[in-house]
Amino acid sequence: xxxxxxxxxxxxxxxxxxxxxxxxxxxxxxxxxxxxxxxxxxxxxxxxxxxxxxxxxxxxxxxxxxxxxxxxxxxxxxxxxxxxxxxxxxxxxxxxxxxxxxxxxxxxxxxxxxxxxxxxxxxxxxxxxxxxxxxxxxxxxxxxxxxxxxxxxxxxxxxxxxxxxxxxxxxxxxxxxxxxxxxxxxxxxxxxxxxxxxxxxxxxxxxxxxxxxxxxxxxxxxxxxxxxxxxxxxxxxxxxxxxxxxxxxxxxxxxxxxxxxxxxxxxxxxxxx
Numbered sequence: 001x002x003x004x005x006x007x008x009x010x011x012x013x014x015x016x017x018x019x020x021x022x023x024x025x026x027x028x029x030x031x032x033x034x035x036x037x038x039x040x041x042x043x044x045x046x047x048x049x050x051x052x053x054x055x056x057x058x059x060x061x062x063x064x065x066x067x068x069x070x071x072x073x074x075x076x077x078x079x080x081x082x083x084x085x086x087x088x089x090x091x092x093x094x095x096x097x098x099x100x101x102x103x104x105x106x107x108x109x110x111x112x113x114x115x116x117x118x119x120x121x122x123x124x125x126x127x128x129x130x131x132x133x134x135x136x137x138x139x140x141x142x143x144x145x146x147x148x149x150x151x152x153x154x155x156x157x158x159x160x161x162x163x164x165x166x167x168x169x170x171x172x173x174x175x176x177x178x179x180x181x182x183x184x185x186x187x188x189x190x191x192x193x194x195x196x197x198x199x200x201x202x203x204x205x206x207x208x209x210x211x212x213x214x215x216x217x218x219x220x221x222x223x224x225x226x227x228x229x230x231x232x233x234x235x236x237x238x239x240x241x242x243x244x245x246x247x248x249x250x251x252x253x254x255x256x257x258x259x260x261x262x263x264x265x266x267x268x269x270x271x272x273x
Contacts, residue, residue: 005220006071006220006221006222007050007069007070007071007073007074007220008071008072008073008220009073009218009220010204010206010218010220011051011071011073011074011076011077012073012077013185013187013206013208013218014050014051014074015051015077015081016185016208017179017180017185017187019050019053020050020051020052020053021053022053022129022130023049023050023052023053023054023055023057023129023130024053024054024056024057026054026127026129026130026162026265027046027053027054027055027057027058027061027127027129028057029247029249029251029265030125030127030160030265030267031057031058031061032251033160033245033247033251033267034125034158034160039124039158040124041063041123041124041125041157041158042063042064042124043063043064043065043066043122043123043124043125044058044063044064044065044066044123044124044125044126044127045065045066045067045068045108045123045125045126045127045152046058046065046066046067046068046126046127046128046129047068047069047096047099047126047127047128047132047145047149047161048068048069048070048096048128048129048130048132048135049067049068049069049074049075049078049091050069050071050074050078050130051074051077051078051081052067052077052078052079052081052082052089052091053129053130054127054129054130055067055078055082055089055091056078056081056082056085056087056089058125058127059082059087059088059089060085060087063125065089065090066089066090066091066092066108066123067089067090067091067092068091068092068093068094068096068102068108069091069092069093069094070093070094070095070096071093072093075091075093078091079091090108092107092108094107096128096132096145096148097136097141097144097145097148098148099145099147099148099149099151099152100147100148100151102148103122103148103151103152104151108122108123108152122152122153122154123152123153123154123157124153124154124156124157124158125157125158125159125160126149126152126153126157126158126159126160127159127160127161128149128159128160128161128162129161129162130162131162131163131164131224132161133145133161133162133163133227133232134163134164134200134224134225134226134227135222135223135224135225136225136227137199137223137224137225142227142231142232142235143235143238143239146235146236146238146239146241147239147240149239149241150239150240150241150270153270154270155270155271156269156270156271157269157270158244158267158268158269159241159266159267159268159269160265160266160267161265161266162249162263162264162265162266163227163232163263163264163266164224164226164262164263165226165229165260165261165262165263165264166198166226166228166260167259167260167261167262168226168262168263169193169198169200169224169226170193171191171262172191172192172193172200172202173191173192173193174190174191174192175190175191176188176189176190177189177190177191183209184208184209185206185207185208185209186206186207187204187205187206188204188205188206189202189203189204189205190202190203190205191203193226198225198226199223199224199225199226200223200224200225200226201221201222201223202221202222202223202224203219203220203221204219204220204221204222205217205218205219206218206219229246229260229264232266236266236268240270241268241269241270242268242269242270242271243266243267243268244267244268244269245266245267246264246265246266246267247264247265247267248261248263248264248265249261249263249265
């Protein structure tokens with residue numbers, strides 16, 4: 001998910017610089033964990049799917065997959081990538097904070113018509129990768145999204161998502177970071193974090209070289225929130241999701257990692273364990 005206007009102009013740059021590969025990598029980690037635990041979801045919902053990195057990886061694994069994102073520009077690229085790959089994926093342009101309403105309307109699952117009063121139990125897996133949870137900046141956003149995820153999951157279903165932790169935001173010290181440099185494209189980030197509000201501001205500036213030998217400049221500003229581990233755990237439990245495991249991106253259980261990693265992977269289920 002993103003702020004209004006974010007990931008619109010930046011969408012082709014995001015895809016051009018290969019940033020969708022992170023989503024594919026995270027989807028691979030999620031599928032490996034599920035396989036190791038004897039879980040084989042038939043249907044998956046990928047929230048804040050962007051240009052389809054994780055979505056297409058799930059679909060390529062033989063899972064009937066729906067991708068959801070607010071950015072029409074990102075979804076256009078995702079649809080093109082799915083078409084080229086020959087993958088039948090459903091894409092929905094929507095805000096993941098509206099999940100409960102979308103689920104009740106049957107808007108997320110290809111060919112499904114919910115029964116009256118049915119709070120959709122349709123997906124065996126919901127994923128959400130790449131800072132999307134951090135883009136939830138309102139106090140009510142996190143429990144609202146988790147409640148929607150709980151509603152979308154079938155009994156025994158799993159949700160897997162990642163977050164930038166407070167340790168990551170502590171590194172946002174206003175340096176200019178070059179995240180991509182090539183002969184025809186330069187992308188820089190300036191990241192600022194305010195501990196008092198726990199909000200981070202990411203200013204993304206890019207330059208691209210066109211066929212007519214001109215350089216074009218673009219810019220977007222993104223706002224993220226540093227949710228604490230305690231807030232995430234509490235929001236999961238309030239929504240009826242049972243936390244199962246927390247992993248570092250390298251796959252290690254957080255119990256074996258100190259201090260807290262800069263990025264955490266959370267795994268939760270509809271079933272109380």
